[in-house]
Amino acid sequence: MRPVYIRMSAFGPYAGIQELNMEELGAGGLYLITGDTGAGKTTIFDAITFALYGEASGDSREAGMLRSKYADPSVPTEVELTFIYGGKTYSVCRNPEYERPAKRGTGMTMQKAEAELVYPDGRVVTKPKDVTAAVTEIMGVNREQFCQIAMIAQGKFRDLIEKGTTERQKIFREIFRTAPYQQVQDILKRKYRALERECETLRESVKQYIQGILWNKDASEETPVEEVMELLTEQNKADQEMQAGLFEEVQQKEQVLQKIRSELEQDRERKKRQKLYLELQDRRKAQREQIAELQQRYWEEQGKEPERRRLADEISRLESLMPQYLHLEELKKNERADQDEQEKLSGKQRQYEAKQEELKGKIQEGREAGESLADAPEKYQKLLYESEKHQQYMERLQNLAQDIQQYEKQRQSLALKQQEYRTVRDRVQKKESEYRVKNQAFLDEQAGILAQTLAEDQPCPVCGSMHHPAPAEQNPGAPSKEELERLQQELEQCRAEEAEASRTAGELLGNVRSREESIRKEAEELELAGSLEDMTYQLANQEKQGEEAGTRLQQELKLASEKVKQKDMWNRLLPEQEKALEKVTEELQQIRERQVALESKQKAAVEEIQRLTEVLPYPGQREAQEKQTELVQKQNVIKRQLEQAEKAVQTAEVEIAGTEGRLAELKQQLEEAVEADTEALQQKQMEIEAEKAVCEERGKELHHRIQNNQSVLKNLQNRSKELVEKEKQYAMVRSLAVTAMGNIPGKEKIMLETYVQMTYFDRIIARANTRLMVMTGGQYEMKRRRGSSNLRSQSGLELDVIDHYNGSERSIRTLSGGESFQASLSLALGLADEIQASAGGIRLDTMFVDEGFGSLDSESLEQAVQALAGLAESKRLVGIISHVDELKNRIDRQIVVKKERSGGSTAEIRGV
Template sequence: MKPIKLSIEGVFSYRTRQEIDFTKLSSEGIFGIFGNTGSGKSSIVEAIIFALYGKIERVSGKQIDLINLQSNKAVIDFEFEVSGKAYRVVVNLTRTSSGHSTKKLFYQKQEGQYRAMEEKISGEQLTGLSYDNFCRVVIIPQGKFQDFLTLTSGERTKMLKEIFPSLKKYDLSNTLRAMREETEGMQKEKMGQLNSYSEYTIEALNERKEQYAVVEQQYKDLEILIKNLKEDLDSRKTLFDAFKKQEELSQNFNRLKLNEENISALKDRLDQYRKTNRVFGSLLTKYDDLLLRKKRTSDLLSELSLQVADLEKKKQSLEEELAALQKENEQTPLQQQEADNLKTLADLRELESTMAILDTKMKDEQKRLENGKACVAAEENKKQNKEKEIADKESRLLNAEEFRSVRDWFAKNQRLNEDLARLRKENQDLCKKKNDCLAPFGDISPDNPEAELQQRLQDIEEQISKAENLLSDYNVKQALCQYSKALSSNEPCPLCGSLSHPHPAELADVDEHLKQIKSTIRDLKARKETLEKAVSSLDFYSKQIQSKQEQINSLQQDIETHKRQFVWANYLGKSSLEITQMENEDIRLQNELKELRSALAAIDRNIRKYSEALKQIENSVEQSRNALTKHQGRKEELGKNLSEEFVLQYAQVDVNQLNEQRQKLLAVLEKRNAVLAERNAVLSKQNAVLFQREGERNSCKQNLETIIGETDKCESEIERQIACGGFQSLESVRQILSSSFDEDDAQTQIDNFNRQMIEFSSQLAALSEQTSGKDRPAEENIKSDEQTLSQKEKEFKSCIANKGGIEKEINLFETKLSQKTELEKEMKKAEARLDALNKLSQMFKGDKFIQFISTVYLEQLCAKANERLQIITNNKFAIRYWEENFEVIDNLNSGKTRSLKTLSGGQIFQASLCMALALVDTIRLNSDTREDFFFLDEGFGTQDNESIELIFKSLVSLRQENKIVGLISHSEILKEKISYNIAVRLDQNEGSLIENNY
């Protein structure tokens, strides 16, 4: 459980509504709730407990006692978080004529809003903690847990059972009985399974392995025989195939030689074609290409000549049109001058209008400037009055540093007196507890009760020793009686071996005496335990009383020293009430000064605001004046460029008409210039095209002349080659080259013929060598051998199948035997388990094992407590649980152990704190609660500064464990160290008030 927000009203000393925001308060991991004794600090935690569980120890079942005596109702509104979910509980207690009424409702936060839960829900269901465990987890009961260290073993075991319900699970007698029955059933089941494996034996497995060895030998013999048959058959088949292939190749070779003449004629024709193509192929191609180029170039020349003539006519027409346009353009300068004058006149008219507007604006701003200066003067007057009033009140304030020292002196004086009263009350309570320890022993002298109790304890121990000796004697007598009763004639005595028994022992009332002695021993041990407990408690309370008295004496000295430290003459004779009244008056003056300074700051802001506005107005006036001056100069400059006649001519024409007339004139000029530029561009383009076409025509003419020359040279070369090569004419050459003769196909036929001739000759030679000197095998013998081989292969496959079947049986037997072995092992385990369970049943009788587990719990608690105790005490001592008691390990004395009673009061507190934190951690683990948040309700008034410093460091270190600690105390030292805290103050009129310091 982690608190989020608490609101209380009318609860105990809280008359008015008070709120605590735990989210902000606990943001640093540690926070404090501070206040004087009786101010209402612990009531905050009690309100939380009551809201969740509906009860607290203080009201003892009378819920009406929770309502403030001056209130008619009490309201607790508590928001908290459990396992990441937010909840809220609201409790309303109202006084009625018959007593009181209670209304309580839980809410859960869903979609950002709290929604009411079912009425039967409880705080224990939400937190997962019972009321007692919640008080142990959320509020560490240091004072109560200290008693835990001095309990007897039985009382401690009983307490641990209540704190840790899981200890009850160690009553395992029923569980062991069920486990024993389960083991016996399993043993019977395994025995039945073993019976089903009776046929699977080692002998049967060996028999099958022998069968497998015989079949394995058959398998190997057949494998060798089949291999030899295959090799011989393959050799004879290869020779037979060679003779057969030799006959086929001889026939093919003879057929190929019959085509030899046709191939020779084809070769002659191929040679003629290649010779003609080599001489005339490229020459005729070049000649045909030249003829084609000559025709195309001649056609292109004719077309270019026609284009040049057409372009020259167009050029002449454009030159005549441009001459006419240039004549019209001679009037352009006069028209441009008129357009510029119209623009100047329009600008002059617009400038005069702007100047008139600026003049009006400047006059308005001058009036605003005068009004602003009057406002500033009024605010300055207010400021002087406020400053005088502030100076008057400041002179009446107290000296803050001196008054703070005086107030702290009175606060400390009150705190010291309250601590003295508390210590005296605690000392009286300890004396009463000490006397209560002696109450059962009313006849003990009060002068030295410890010595008298020790003497009584020694007497009882002697009585127990005598009784135990007597018990041993009677046990022997009882055994003798049993032997005597068991004696019979002619049977040897178990003690002396004699066969005659003339005087057997007769001891009467032995059993009755044994019962009386055992009862006496039990009574004596009970009295001894009571005395030991009384001696321990008496020693403990004596040391506590001595420690308290030392604290009281020390505190009285502190009070006297504190009185001598009062050195402020101005406050001599003043009471705490007068000091408070003076402080209230000073606070009132400071509040009034705060308001006056706030008002003075507002006046200063107004003055700055008005001053800034005045500055802006002055800047605006200056800008307007500068603009008028600038416009006047521009106006005079524009007037110089216009003649009086021109101005009079357009006196009645407004600015828009002037601009319109100017735009029309500029449009005429622009159109004329555009046409002239366009015609010039067209003429330039025509000249470029004409120049390009003339160049192309000249180039084409030169190219045609070159082609005609090359054509003539080619014709001469062709005629020379015809004459030299013995060809009849150009037409006969073209006829040879243009025939449908396929040169590649002819060459392929020739190559294929030559290749086949070579291959056949080579293969025939190889086959002749392979068959030379050998007889041709008979085909019938080969077929007979193939049948024999097939028969042996069938026998081989049958052998493989038989081998596989036996191998499967062997694997099955081995698997079953392995399973059988495992079952036999499990049977032995079951027998051992059953034997162990019988022994455990004897061990778990009574509380023996629970006491053992309790010892483990206590040892773990000590280990966890020592982790923090070593930090708090600088590793001075540690705690251990040994032989059913707690002991101190003195690290400053070579780790020697001593009694827990030897610790001082402060050391007992440190040990109790660490044991309490360890208990909290353990309870959280056993209750499935994950929020590490708790309150530590302890004053620390009896601790010195060094101890408080160590305790504080230990609590701060808990932040590294993601724990949030809420400290409830009246220690000023801790208040100064914990920055996030709330102060609880008891006001006579308003009750307990909370002041947030975070």
């Protein structure tokens, strides 16, 4: 993959649209990306990564943070990338999710993330996820692999050189993606510990079950589990046989007891019958006396038959008169209802007559009011127009006053920001002067250090002269390289603050001038003149006069509005009142007709009531019904008394017959019964029950022991079997866990993850040494340390270096700063080659190397550039991200990134 065109819009530090024609850099070789710190050098690689995969290259830069803070709200945030892969040209355009101004109305809205990929044949893929999947399929690598291959950041690999095995494990876990192997180690360890706890729990469970056995003899706690289960099985069999014998003995005793109980029960029944026989003889005598009295009473009730006939005739006569009584009551009820209705109609007539007069008066009043308010709407509309026009005028006065206040605040803020800019500018000038002095002293000091290595008749590495008449002297007060870099960073920070202060002050100045022009234009339209102070005074007078005029207008408008409402009210009410008058008049006519009909009906009803009152024996139905009820009650009493007397005689005859039958039955049973020896039977019953209780108690004890021991035996068998299985699992998993954790006794401590990392590490070291040998002139070669100084610490990832100049082998941490950079750069390049090779022959024709060159001397820098130039062979384009001056002089093709004082950054391609 080789990018040929990049367009960034409002992306990162690039506020506007930034275009880079990467074809100008050629198809291979080295080029430099240089510029101020924080200007946006690495952002170019971020833009490429975002366009391809929808994410920036660093984990700390999320897609939602890529919107430029310097961009105008109307400029969209997006990246367009054209790249060549496999000889074919592809184009991809993508934007993140961010807030933008709404296209309709005011305010902000959320712009959704979008993406589009155009294939060489014109096919188009949309939607961010689909585009990312298509790019991954085209290039054969995902985002993480692309960043590892295409971007070499030195910090990670410098840590790889300086750290030990434990720290390297964490770094390699991220580089080689070996976390699954660590998870296997952790899973095995947790499983091993869990099985160990489960086995111990099962052993404790077996002990507790053994302690719960109920033995019929003493047993030793040291007896093996298998022997315990065998002894317990034998005891359970003996206990069950004993329990069966006791059960049979209890059954035999129960049969004897049942026979004794039967004899005792028969004797008790004989005594009960004898007692009952005597009681029934007494009852029969009393029943014979009672039946004679009841028969006498029954004959007396039969003699009341004439009275019963007379009552029945009287009740029948009253029953025949009831229809006439009902008709009389109905007539009286209707008469009262007609009188009530007549009274209601009279009251209703008076109400409607009053309402009729009232409606006539309101109709006349409405007609007169309508004539007097005929022009009210026209007057109201005229006053409303004048009020709205006055309100608009007052609002313009108020807005102008607020603009003048805001203008004064902006002027004050501008003065403060201009003062802040001058303060920052003075600080920048002071820092620049200090840096120039320190930088010159540092350069002089480097010349002095070089002069110490000169020898007569030996060529100078700078000018080549064999004689050195005036070598430079060292300056003891010269700053160190670290101090000079710190001063440079402080200077760059001050310049950034100066640019930000200038941008802010410039924006405020533009706003102040724009607002002042707007104020004067509005003042001219409102016929105000003079300075802003004069305008403020005139505004106050105009507002005061306007408020007084507005108050008068509102009062007149309110009065006119009331008249319009009155006119509308009368226009609405007058037809309703006229219609209501017609309805009231019609209702009055109907009331008068109903009153005439009721008078005729009432006269006929009075005559009929008079006739019925003279004919019937009682005044009304209620009195006739009361008399009829009284006669029925007397009739029922006489009848009920006769029935009760007859029933009492019959009941007494049945009872005495039952008593005599029961006496005959009891007499026969007593003659057949035999008297028993009760005391002897009870004594024998007590003896047998005591013997039975002893057998039952012994049987309960045996049952409890058998149930308990059978449950214990079953649990012991289950737990023992489970323990055997768990111990087998434990032995197997423990062996695996110890091996995976690298804790095999007597052997080097190498964990499973470390073992996998060693394989990757060896391949990367082999690839890295081809570059390191070139960079160091064949002096150094890296080697993974074999073996460990002790068997207690983790090992396997220690890194040594072989010095071919003196044949020594030592830790890589003994290298100098420049040598460490060369080693870390070699490792980074080796990792890129390894990932590219393991990705199925995938080739990326573009690579970026970020920083790290500042620690190299001239010779080492030359060797590093040569190694990178070797990478750039075969049409590979290598971009070096750095601000080292020596690289600016060595590499002609450059992308120069600059910070603008107005905010944001720009980039341009030079040297092509």
